[in-house]
Amino acid sequence: MNEAPLSLATTLRRLEEIVRALEAEDADLDRALELFEEGVVALRLARERVAEAELRVQRVLEEAGGDLRVADLDV
Amino acid sequence: MPPRRGSGFDGADLFGAAPPPPGPPEPRQTAYSVTEVTGLLKAAVEGALGQVWIKGELAELRPHQSGHWYFTLRDAEAQIRCVMWRTYVQRARSRPAEGAEVFMLARPTFWEERCELRFTAVTILPTAGVGEQQLAQLQVRDALAHDGLFDPARKRRLPPYPETVALVTSMDGAALRDMATVARRRWPAVRLLVIGAAVQGDPAAQDLVRALGIVNRLAVDVCVVGRGGGAREDLAAFDTEPVCRAIAAVRVPVVCAVGHETDVTLADLVADVRAATPSAALELVLPDRAEVGGRIAHLGARLAQPLRRGIHLAAERLFRSEDRLRHAVVAGIRRDRDRVARLGGLLDALSPLRTVARGYAIARDPDGRVLRRVADLPSGTAFRLQVSDGSVPARVEGTA
Numbered sequence: 001m002n003e004a005p006l007s008l009a010t011t012l013r014r015l016e017e018i019v020r021a022l023e024a025e026d027a028d029l030d031r032a033l034e035l036f037e038e039g040v041v042a043l044r045l046a047r048e049r050v051a052e053a054e055l056r057v058q059r060v061l062e063e064a065g066g067d068l069r070v071a072d073l074d075v
Numbered sequence: 076m077p078p079r080r081g082s083g084f085d086g087a088d089l090f091g092a093a094p095p096p097p098g099p100p101e102p103r104q105t106a107y108s109v110t111e112v113t114g115l116l117k118a119a120v121e122g123a124l125g126q127v128w129i130k131g132e133l134a135e136l137r138p139h140q141s142g143h144w145y146f147t148l149r150d151a152e153a154q155i156r157c158v159m160w161r162t163y164v165q166r167a168r169s170r171p172a173e174g175a176e177v178f179m180l181a182r183p184t185f186w187e188e189r190c191e192l193r194f195t196a197v198t199i200l201p202t203a204g205v206g207e208q209q210l211a212q213l214q215v216r217d218a219l220a221h222d223g224l225f226d227p228a229r230k231r232r233l234p235p236y237p238e239t240v241a242l243v244t245s246m247d248g249a250a251l252r253d254m255a256t257v258a259r260r261r262w263p264a265v266r267l268l269v270i271g272a273a274v275q276g277d278p279a280a281q282d283l284v285r286a287l288g289i290v291n292r293l294a295v296d297v298c299v300v301g302r303g304g305g306a307r308e309d310l311a312a313f314d315t316e317p318v319c320r321a322i323a324a325v326r327v328p329v330v331c332a333v334g335h336e337t338d339v340t341l342a343d344l345v346a347d348v349r350a351a352t353p354s355a356a357l358e359l360v361l362p363d364r365a366e367v368g369g370r371i372a373h374l375g376a377r378l379a380q381p382l383r384r385g386i387h388l389a390a391e392r393l394f395r396s397e398d399r400l401r402h403a404v405v406a407g408i409r410r411d412r413d414r415v416a417r418l419g420g421l422l423d424a425l426s427p428l429r430t431v432a433r434g435y436a437i438a439r440d441p442d443g444r445v446l447r448r449v450a451d452l453p454s455g456t457a458f459r460l461q462v463s464d465g466s467v468p469a470r471v472e473g474t475a
Contacts, residue, residue: 007236007238008238008264009234009236012236012370012371015374018378019374019378022380022382022385023377029385029386032385039378040378043374043375046374050264050364050368054263055265055267056266056267057258057266057267057269058266059269059270059271060268060269060270062285062289068289068293073269075252075255075269
């Protein structure tokens with residue numbers, strides 16, 4: 001049911017790792033550029049996630065057969 | 076496996092069914108020893124009943140100098156002899172009066188040495204001070220504690236950035252609206268999945284258990300069980316054993332928010348986190364977007380910093396390399412030039428022309444071959460003589 005391919009927690013954790021690796025100064029420029037590019041993507045993902053403005057509220061209903069159905073809910 | 080205590084649903088079976096007592100032993104030819112008989116009786120008696128709550132009239136209370144209490148509990152039909160060890164006596168808040176009606180939590184103990192049955196008491200509460208509901212709660216608490224459901228080591232941490240949160244609450248209460256309001260303000264990126272349940276009245280316990288079961292079928296990161304404030308008796312469902320066990324069985328961390336500042340329900344104690352109100356629960360569960368935004372901005376700044384420095388360093392290194400390269404090339408060229416000059420000199424020194432210049436002459440036949448020996452020059456031979464500035468024709472006259 002989870003649509004997000006990568007959770008914000010994972011993204012931020014990766015971003016922290018990248019920043020720390022870059023700050024460690026032992027990466028050569030090629031590697032640093034690679035990390036930087038990945039970091040930029042992670043940063044964009046994280047920003048998008050935080051900027052999401054529309055709260056989704058859904059109701060979970062159990063059908064007669066026991067299946068679950070999810071319906072949008074206006075709260 | 077010991078019998079699981081209090082797994083019943085309706086409260087009548089709070090302490091679980093004791094295993095059936097062992098049947099009478101097989102008839103045998105030889106006589107039993109006394110020890111064998113008392114051993115069998117002990118197993119049968121103690122196996123018949125675990126620790127149970129018993130209601131009766133307290134009588135013949137004899138505090139012993141050792142600190143233990145010996146007494147009898149009775150009703151109109153029967154009586155049982157009981158002992159409460161000093162450790163438990165010390166925990167008792169007050170000494171119950173003789174003749175008082177009490178609830179006693181005790182287990183049967185068979186003393187083989189004297190073939191006597193006594194109940195070993197753990198707790199005695201005067202019924203006057205304890206409502207039936209309170210007793211029920213005590214019984215449930217005892218069963219849950221026995222199974223370790225209040226154990227702090229069980230408590231799970233809330234995930235830092237939940238993607239999906241399950242809300243078990245009433246569909247028409249203010250609690251749901253309050254929780255959505257907090258989510259909208261604090262972390263609208265979250266998805267709230269609401270599982271409606273009755274939160275008070277008779278069907279509440281069963282309905283909450285059903286809803287909590289549904290939570291386990293959903294991909295959620297955390298679960299909030301909440302209801303708005305109400306009278307203490309409205310919260311009864313949250314003191315029931317089935318609801319507490321259902322909360323403990325939820326696979327993700329559970330926040331219990333039954334809207335009561337003062338009274339703590341058993342569900343609050345079993346849950347991983349307790350919140351005073353449903354709104355407070357969402358405050359605990361959801362990150363604050365302003366805070367997270369700040370953290371991301373900070374990470375962004377830190378991300379660019381080392382690379383900028385890295386590029387600067389690399390550029391410097393490149394300049395230095397270029398310089399060294401230029402130096403190397405120039406030095407190489409100079410070295411080559413010197414070498415050419417030196418080789419030129421050497422070549423010059425070895426050239427026959429230099430010798431000729433010093434006054435020697437070279438004799439060559441018409442084909443240009445150098446004539447070195449007498450034999451090369453028989454009488455009458457025509458040849459050319461090379462001197463420093465050219466050559467002249469010559470002829471051999473006479474013999475050597």
